[in-house]
Amino acid sequence: MTLDLDLPPLSDIKVDGDELIRLSNRSANMLERIRDSMLQPHPRKQPPIYPSNKLQLLCNIDKTKMQSLLRSGKVPQGSQEAPGRMRNFSLEEAMEWVRATRKSMPRPEGKKGSVITIGNFKGGVTKTTTSMVLAQGLTVRHNRKVLIVDLDPQGSTTTFFGINPHAEIEADQTVLPLIEGKEPDLKYAPMKTYWHNLDLIPSSTDLFNAEFILPAKVNMGEDAQFKFWQVLSKGLEPLREEYDYIILDTAPTLSYLTINALFAGDSIIVPVVPDTLSFASMVQFWKLFSDLVQGLKGFEGEGGDKAFDYIDILITRMPNKPAATICRDWIIKTYGDHVLPMEIPETALAMSTSAEFSTVYDRPNWEGSAESYRRICDPYDRLVDIVDQKGCQIWRR
Ligand SMILES: Nc1ncnc2c1ncn2[C@@H]1O[C@H](COP(=O)(O)OP(=O)(O)O)[C@@H](O)[C@H]1O
Ligand SMILES: [Mg+2]
Numbered sequence: 001m002t003l004d005l006d007l008p009p010l011s012d013i014k015v016d017g018d019e020l021i022r023l024s025n026r027s028a029n030m031l032e033r034i035r036d037s038m039l040q041p042h043p044r045k046q047p048p049i050y051p052s053n054k055l056q057l058l059c060n061i062d063k064t065k066m067q068s069l070l071r072s073g074k075v076p077q078g079s080q081e082a083p084g085r086m087r088n089f090s091l092e093e094a095m096e097w098v099r100a101t102r103k104s105m106p107r108p109e110g111k112k113g114s115v116i117t118i119g120n121f122k123g124g125v126t127k128t129t130t131s132m133v134l135a136q137g138l139t140v141r142h143n144r145k146v147l148i149v150d151l152d153p154q155g156s157t158t159t160f161f162g163i164n165p166h167a168e169i170e171a172d173q174t175v176l177p178l179i180e181g182k183e184p185d186l187k188y189a190p191m192k193t194y195w196h197n198l199d200l201i202p203s204s205t206d207l208f209n210a211e212f213i214l215p216a217k218v219n220m221g222e223d224a225q226f227k228f229w230q231v232l233s234k235g236l237e238p239l240r241e242e243y244d245y246i247i248l249d250t251a252p253t254l255s256y257l258t259i260n261a262l263f264a265g266d267s268i269i270v271p272v273v274p275d276t277l278s279f280a281s282m283v284q285f286w287k288l289f290s291d292l293v294q295g296l297k298g299f300e301g302e303g304g305d306k307a308f309d310y311i312d313i314l315i316t317r318m319p320n321k322p323a324a325t326i327c328r329d330w331i332i333k334t335y336g337d338h339v340l341p342m343e344i345p346e347t348a349l350a351m352s353t354s355a356e357f358s359t360v361y362d363r364p365n366w367e368g369s370a371e372s373y374r375r376i377c378d379p380y381d382r383l384v385d386i387v388d389q390k391g392c393q394i395w396r397r
Contacts, residue, residue, distance in 0.1 A: 031167055045162030045194040045358075047091035052078070054364040055089050058140070059101040075100050092196045095143060104142040104388065111395040112240040113145075114309070115233075116247050116387070117265030121288070122281040123252035125271045126316045126344070128156040129354055130383075131249035134269075136361040137384030139197040144244035144388070147190055149175065149236075150203035151261050152251040158202040160357050161193045171206035178235040179210045179257075181217070186235040199243070207257065214256040229296060232260035245391065254288050262289065263296075267390070268311045269340075274318055274327040309394050314383065315343040340386065342379040350376050 050058065055078075056066055069075050070087075076096050078087035089097065098104075107113070118131045131148060138144040150157035155165025163169065173191070177183040190199040214228045236246060248261045262268065272282055297305050313335050315328055332339050344350075349372050353359055360366070360377045 047194050047196065048362055048364050050089045050091070050094045050364050052087045052089075055094055055097055058094060058364070059097050061101055065101075069097075069100065091140065095140060095196060098141065099143050102141070102143075104144075105392045105395070107144075107244050108395050113147075113243040114245055114391050114394060115236060115240070115264055115266045116245060117250065117261045117268050118247065118271065119250045119258065119262055119265075119268055119285075120270050120272065120282065121252055121254050121258070121285050122278055125252075125273050125278060127252070127271055128152070128160070128249055129350070129359065130269065130271045130314060130316065130344075131157055131247050132160050133359050133361060133380050134384060134387060135198055135245075135247050136195060136359060137380060138245050138388055139195065140361060141381065141384050142388045143197075145197050145242065147199045147201065147239060147243040147246045149201040149246065149248045151175065151207065151232075151248055151257050152203055153205050153207040154251065155203040155205070157249045158200065158204075160359070161195075161200055161202075162357070163202060165202060165204045169202045169204035171204060171209070173201075174203055174207055175201060175232065175235065175257075176206055176209060176213075179213055179231055183235075185238050187238055190239070210257045211255055214260075227299065228256060229259050229263045229292075232257075233264035236264055259292060262292070263306060265308065266394070267309045269314055269387075270311070271314045271316045272331060274315055274324045274331060276327060279327055279330060310390060311338055313339045315339065317346040318343045319346045340383065342382045342386075344379050344383070345375060347372065347376045349373065 052063075052066065056062060059066075061069070070077060076089065076093035078089040078093060080087050116134070118127045118134075120127060135146045135148045138146050148157060150165070155169070158165040158169060171177075173189065175186065175189065177188065178186055186201065189201040191202065193200050214231070217223075217226055218228050232248075239246060248264060250258045250261045270282070270285065272278055293306055313331065315331060318324055318328065328343070349366075349368070350360065353363060360373065360380060363373075366373050
């Protein structure tokens with residue numbers, strides 16, 4: 001039996017190079033129109049508002065302490081809809097309150113900001129979520145100045161900032177000009193975002209080009225000193241004065257860019273989902289990563305061979321299932337002290353916030369069950385606090 005689908009007859013004209021150029025031009029024009037229609041002033045994502053009770057939680061103070069600080073006049077007063085009503089504080093005001101109450105050690109004069117690479121060659125293990133939560137948490141809980149660098153051509157981190165990486169980001173806003181050698185470092189790239197003290201170097205699909213440019217530079221051999229794995233690290237160097245932390249979110253592949261990110265990191269955090277497949281792929285991660293560091297031994301030059309301040313494993317998306325518990329135990333048995341002492345549970349709340357390109361830190365005011373909120377927020381707070389504590393220890397050296 002033949003189905004009569006009423007298709008128009010197939011054209012005798014083949015799809016040739018000229019037609020491809022026409023299609024390419026049409027898509028570029030359409031993109032331009034999309035971009036124009038989206039042109040609104042940045043930032044278009046809104047930072048959170050903290051009502052008094054949530055600010056008390058953030059600053060770890062009670063109502064009495066809050067009242068006395070308000071009376072002292074040394075902290076922002078927030079805004080009230082009417083006298084006697086609950087006060088609301090902007091993110092920037094909340095950060096001032098944190099400065100007045102939590103007393104994180106400031107980065108000592110002359111000490112450089114710390115680069116933390118979030119890596120795992122597997123997708124879906126929450127690299128992007130972890131990068132974002134860490135970046136937001138370090139600014140709001142510890143008053144740090146943070147830069148997040150999106151090194152995944154898919155641009156998920158960029159999307160978390162309310163930016164469409166494919167329609168709104170040009171290649172020269174990404175790390176690409178550094179990779180091409182058009183810029184000596186990354187000072188040109190950080191952009192302000194909706195989140196105070198958190199800047200972004202965005203990504204776009206153009207980042208795929210790095211995978212052709214870097215090997216081509218090696219093969220052309222024009223610069224005998226060219227070390228393809230150190231391009232990013234050198235480009236970030238001047239930014240380490242300005243930022244306390246630089247967080248690198250990577251693509252789930254062992255690409256030239258990911259290698260650069262691993263070598264640029266002072267420390268590495270590897271998020272892992274406790275299931276057998278992820279465990280198996282992590283075995284591969286360590287093998288490739290250690291081969292890489294071994295293979296480049298002796299080529300590092302200035303500063304000696306690569307060594308990290310710490311390499312930590314973060315157990316994440318931990319479901320409440322016996323199989324996951326068994327796998328978690330393997331991870332702890334295998335990696336011992338490298339496993340961070342908290343685990344991030346798998347929760348519907350985390351899933352739903354990230355479906356809307358936000359994190360729990362975007363929602364201090366979340367109206368659902370306080371218990372569900374604390375269940376995911378407490379381990380994130382702990383992660384942020386531990387990472388900052390490690391950062392302080394490194395600065396004290
Ligand atoms: N704690 C969590 N519980 C449940 N789902 C989560 C949690 N954290 C992240 N996710 C989901 O996991 C998926 C992958 O996260 P993502 O950060 O994009 O990973 P990666 O960057 O490694 O690919 C996302 O769809 C996100 O919604
Ligand atoms: Mg990602």
